[in-house]
Amino acid sequence: MTPIEIGILIGIVTVLVLAAGVPIAFGLGVVALGFLFYFQGADTFGILGEKFFGGIATFELVALPMFILMGAAVASSPAGRDVYLALDRWMNRVPGGIVISNIGACSIFAALSGSSPATCAAIGKMGIPEMRKRGVPDDLATGSIAAGGTLGILIPPSITMIVYGVATETSIGRLFLAGVFPGLMLTGLFIAWTWFVAWRRGVAFTDMKARFSLRERLEVLPKVLPLLLIVVGILYVLYGGVATPSEAAGVGAMFCLVLVAVIYRIWQPARIWTIFRDTTRESVMIMMIIAASELFGYMMSVLYVTQSVAEWIAVLEVNRWVLMFFINIFLLVAGCFLPPVAIILMTAPILIPIITNAGFDPYWFAVILTVNMEIGLITPPVGLNLYVINGIAPEIRLPVILRGAVPFILLMVLGIVILSIFPGIATWLPDYLMGPTG
Amino acid sequence: MDSFVRLVRATSMLCGILAVAALLAAVVVVCQMVVMRYFLGASTVWQTEFVTFAIVAATFIGAPYVLLHKGHVNVDLVPFYIPHRARLVLALFASGVSLVFCLVLAWYSWVYFHEAWTGGWTTETVWALPLWIPLLPLPIGMALLALQYVADILCLATGRDAPFGMRAEEAE
Amino acid sequence: ANVTLKASHQFPGGKGDVRDEMVQIMAREVDKANVGLKIQVYPGQSLYKAKEQWGALVKGQLDITAFPLDYASGRHPQFSATLMPGLVKNHEHARRLNNSEFMKDIKKIIEDAGAMVLADAWLAGGFASKKNCIVNPEDIKGQVTRAAGPAFEQMLAGAGASISSMASSEIYTGMQTGVLDATNTSSGSFVSFRLYEQVQCLTAPGEYALWFMYEPILISKQTWSKLNKKQQDALMAAARKSEEYFAGEAKKLDDKMVDVFKKAGVKVVTMNEQQYQAWLKIAKDTSYKHFSEKVPGGKELIEKALAVK
Numbered sequence: 001m002t003p004i005e006i007g008i009l010i011g012i013v014t015v016l017v018l019a020a021g022v023p024i025a026f027g028l029g030v031v032a033l034g035f036l037f038y039f040q041g042a043d044t045f046g047i048l049g050e051k052f053f054g055g056i057a058t059f060e061l062v063a064l065p066m067f068i069l070m071g072a073a074v075a076s077s078p079a080g081r082d083v084y085l086a087l088d089r090w091m092n093r094v095p096g097g098i099v100i101s102n103i104g105a106c107s108i109f110a111a112l113s114g115s116s117p118a119t120c121a122a123i124g125k126m127g128i129p130e131m132r133k134r135g136v137p138d139d140l141a142t143g144s145i146a147a148g149g150t151l152g153i154l155i156p157p158s159i160t161m162i163v164y165g166v167a168t169e170t171s172i173g174r175l176f177l178a179g180v181f182p183g184l185m186l187t188g189l190f191i192a193w194t195w196f197v198a199w200r201r202g203v204a205f206t207d208m209k210a211r212f213s214l215r216e217r218l219e220v221l222p223k224v225l226p227l228l229l230i231v232v233g234i235l236y237v238l239y240g241g242v243a244t245p246s247e248a249a250g251v252g253a254m255f256c257l258v259l260v261a262v263i264y265r266i267w268q269p270a271r272i273w274t275i276f277r278d279t280t281r282e283s284v285m286i287m288m289i290i291a292a293s294e295l296f297g298y299m300m301s302v303l304y305v306t307q308s309v310a311e312w313i314a315v316l317e318v319n320r321w322v323l324m325f326f327i328n329i330f331l332l333v334a335g336c337f338l339p340p341v342a343i344i345l346m347t348a349p350i351l352i353p354i355i356t357n358a359g360f361d362p363y364w365f366a367v368i369l370t371v372n373m374e375i376g377l378i379t380p381p382v383g384l385n386l387y388v389i390n391g392i393a394p395e396i397r398l399p400v401i402l403r404g405a406v407p408f409i410l411l412m413v414l415g416i417v418i419l420s421i422f423p424g425i426a427t428w429l430p431d432y433l434m435g436p437t438g
Numbered sequence: 439m440d441s442f443v444r445l446v447r448a449t450s451m452l453c454g455i456l457a458v459a460a461l462l463a464a465v466v467v468v469c470q471m472v473v474m475r476y477f478l479g480a481s482t483v484w485q486t487e488f489v490t491f492a493i494v495a496a497t498f499i500g501a502p503y504v505l506l507h508k509g510h511v512n513v514d515l516v517p518f519y520i521p522h523r524a525r526l527v528l529a530l531f532a533s534g535v536s537l538v539f540c541l542v543l544a545w546y547s548w549v550y551f552h553e554a555w556t557g558g559w560t561t562e563t564v565w566a567l568p569l570w571i572p573l574l575p576l577p578i579g580m581a582l583l584a585l586q587y588v589a590d591i592l593c594l595a596t597g598r599d600a601p602f603g604m605r606a607e608e609a610e
Numbered sequence: 611a612n613v614t615l616k617a618s619h620q621f622p623g624g625k626g627d628v629r630d631e632m633v634q635i636m637a638r639e640v641d642k643a644n645v646g647l648k649i650q651v652y653p654g655q656s657l658y659k660a661k662e663q664w665g666a667l668v669k670g671q672l673d674i675t676a677f678p679l680d681y682a683s684g685r686h687p688q689f690s691a692t693l694m695p696g697l698v699k700n701h702e703h704a705r706r707l708n709n710s711e712f713m714k715d716i717k718k719i720i721e722d723a724g725a726m727v728l729a730d731a732w733l734a735g736g737f738a739s740k741k742n743c744i745v746n747p748e749d750i751k752g753q754v755t756r757a758a759g760p761a762f763e764q765m766l767a768g769a770g771a772s773i774s775s776m777a778s779s780e781i782y783t784g785m786q787t788g789v790l791d792a793t794n795t796s797s798g799s800f801v802s803f804r805l806y807e808q809v810q811c812l813t814a815p816g817e818y819a820l821w822f823m824y825e826p827i828l829i830s831k832q833t834w835s836k837l838n839k840k841q842q843d844a845l846m847a848a849a850r851k852s853e854e855y856f857a858g859e860a861k862k863l864d865d866k867m868v869d870v871f872k873k874a875g876v877k878v879v880t881m882n883e884q885q886y887q888a889w890l891k892i893a894k895d896t897s898y899k900h901f902s903e904k905v906p907g908g909k910e911l912i913e914k915a916l917a918v919k
């Protein structure tokens with residue numbers, strides 16, 4: 001069998017094993033073991049322990065549980081509600097004001113959380129009922145939160161960016177910076193769309209009679225301030241020379257724990273335990289996938305599949321944008337079924353040489369990849385954000401949630417197109433702050 | 439058999455507590471390191487390794503606990519659309535396959551741990567931590583994970599647990 | 611029989627890295643020899659991570675590697691002597707060292723562990739700082755420094771530096787953000803990590819350098835014993851070619867670094883004998899002392915290495 005044929009076989013077996021409902025970590029692991037055993041013999045297993053351990057024993061990955069903890073601490077408090085209610089006092093006379101406030105709150109929370117489902121849950125829990133109370137149609141209410149939640153992995157910190165950085169040996173700090181303006185751009189697109197819908201349908205979804213004085217508007221700001229302070233603090237720690245991403249994440253997590261204890265009085269052991277328990281569950285799940293992907297990647301490399309596929313695509317000599325188009329299609333399809341972390345780890349070794357050879361910037365590509373992953377989070381059949389929303393608002397049927405997500409998916413595709421035409425949106429900030437890459 | 443399942447679940451629960459403790463320790467030490475390095479200008483020798491290994495330990499020891507709460511994410515699309523009996527078969531297959539992986543990994547990571555132990559291997563830093571210490575959570579965690587899978591398979595086979603957490607009537 | 615050997619290393623592939631080129635030369639040479647032997651090169655940690663290579667090699671899972679030997683010092687603490695400050699002064703000295711009693715002992719340990727050396731290679735490196743030129747031990751006092759390997763950390767701490775351990779890929783960001791003041795690493799890394807954009811002064815290896823690292827090409831003994839005589843001979847001949855190539859390139863790496871740094875406006879200095887001796891004195895009180903006390907046979911290794919003039 002040629003490596004390409006083996007690769008196709010690996011693809012088919014992996015799809016079958018994962019479709020059977022095997023947890024992704026163990027599914028990837030067992031496929032790796034099976035192929036290693038069949039083609040290389042059981043002798044290869046002698047290095048399993050070192051590979052599996054080595055897959056996650058790097059200081060860079062420490063940032064992952066730390067940023068999850070940071071988000072979990074803030075999510076356990078009513079900070080999310082405070083943010084969009086504060087925004088609402090400023091936006092309540094704008095068409096779609098409450099929806100726009102929720103999208104804004106999502107993007108602020110995204111700057112504290114590295115995960116999309118967490119962002120979705122933190123804002124949506126109270127945001128969706130509030131929006132429906134004000135007459136926002138179900139599909140717009142859920143769609144805006146599903147899409148707003150995806151900003152969690154684009155606006156730094158971001159779990160997928162950390163994993164991308166570790167997998168491709170790119171700078172995590174630079175990756176974070178690359179996501180800032182694209183994240184703000186998507187926020188802007190979401191808000192513009194919401195405003196347009198509200199304006200066209202001639203509804204404001206808001207209590208137009210309520211008028212807030214400047215004083216009322218100013219007095220809510222202190223509720224948003226602590227969160228903004230943490231965001232600024234993290235950015236300072238990261239880029240002001242205080243610490244590496246992992247250290248910044250650890251300090252940020254501690255900071256958030258203290259903050260919610262002081263401001264929101266969340267210090268009871270039972271509630272702290274809940275924060276840590278939820279963090280542990282999510283980090284363990286992701287870290288196990290990372291460790292298993294290490295075995296999977298090793299198997300692909302030992303059988304020369306990774307290299308052969310990359311060489312095969314290189315000799316095709318297609319136009320680089322045609323190549324990028326098909327990579328996007330591939331990522332979108334993969335994103336429908338698999339969580340972002342698994343996709344990045346499985347495809348990065350093959351994709352990165354291809355895209356750098358084609359002259360694309362790996363940091364720009366990280367952003368494109370992330371937007372693709374974001375879309376995957378709100379498309380069926382496996383869309384984590386959709387399930388989170390289904391959990392928050394069980395009375396809204398899944399087809400309605402899906403319908404609500406469609407315009408936002410199109411907006412994200414538009415975002416990819418804009419980023420392709422103006423790559424500087426992603427690369428300018430890291431270049432400006434950290435100097436251009438070699 | 440009930441007592442076996444209860445014992446396994448209690449062990450996995452204990453694993454969860456240990457994993458949380460490791461995470462907590464990592465957070466505290468990261469902050470200590472930042473203070474030492476940037477505010478006191480002191481050398482930091484052991485912290486980077488400690489934090490890395492604490493997170494690794496939390497991962498491996500926490501794995502059985504996460505399984506106990508069905509937290510290892512999977513794609514349950516096919517199971518959702520097939521009849522209940524087929525779903526049960528699939529659930530047994532999925533758990534069986536995972537069990538095989540855990541057992542193989544537990545064994546070979548034990549071998550690795552044992553090599554490090556008998557060889558007196560250390561980490562390549564000034565701290566020179568004996569390598570068996572950070573390696574130990576791997577075989578232990580994987581063995582307990584396998585045990586939790588055995589308990590899960592028992593519960594599936596005897597109808598205590600619904601396959602993929604889906605009851606029969608949901609299929610219709 | 612046709613045999614395909616897997617060769618792994620951590621350096622960028624096909625971009626002119628000397629160590630990659632050494633392996634590629636071997637691959638081309640054995641291919642030309644037409645003895646049914648092929649070497650498949652996996653560059654840039656695409657098969658094993660840098661530190662995993664040793665374990666895979668001695669287990670027979672990996673056939674060939676270009677490997678910084680110090681990476682396996684956790685398993686064989688004696689290997690730390692191959693990244694020991696001041697033990698090697700310059701490239702000529704390194705070549706004399708290759709056939710010394712010191713290296714015989716090191717190679718014996720390599721063979722007992724299950725591998726053998728195909729080609730020797732010592733790479734030089736230096737110091738760089740954002741603050742001042744580092745030539746005397748006093749120059750580094752109080753600077754937050756990232757060093758390659760514990761022996762250097764011990765010596766630098768002895769000179770009053772504050773040690774910060776981080777991945778080499780983080781050095782640039784560390785310097786840029788001010789987390790790091792100084793670093794010491796290989797000439798190749800200084801260029802590839804573009805540290806000339808960050809530092810004020812570079813201490814390049816001249817007649818007297820502190821930083822040398824042994825990065826030989828190794829083969830698994832299990833693999834070796836499976837090859838027939840013809841294949842073994844072809845491999846050895848290829849290794850000689852690769853070693854010759856390296857001898858011509860080793861110093862060019864340093865020259866290239868100096869060029870690049872000068873062009874970027876960085877001040878470039880070297881150490882004189884007196885400054886070297888001052889460092890050596892600190893090394894003897896710190897890293898050598900620690901090595902002699904903690905490592906079995908460590909004292910003899912240091913003595914044998916220092917005996918090579």
Ligand code: NA
Pocket residue numbers: 109110111112113114115151152153154155156157158
């Ligand atoms: Na985020």
Ligand code: NA
Pocket residue numbers: 335336337338375376377378379380381382383384
């Ligand atoms: Na999806």
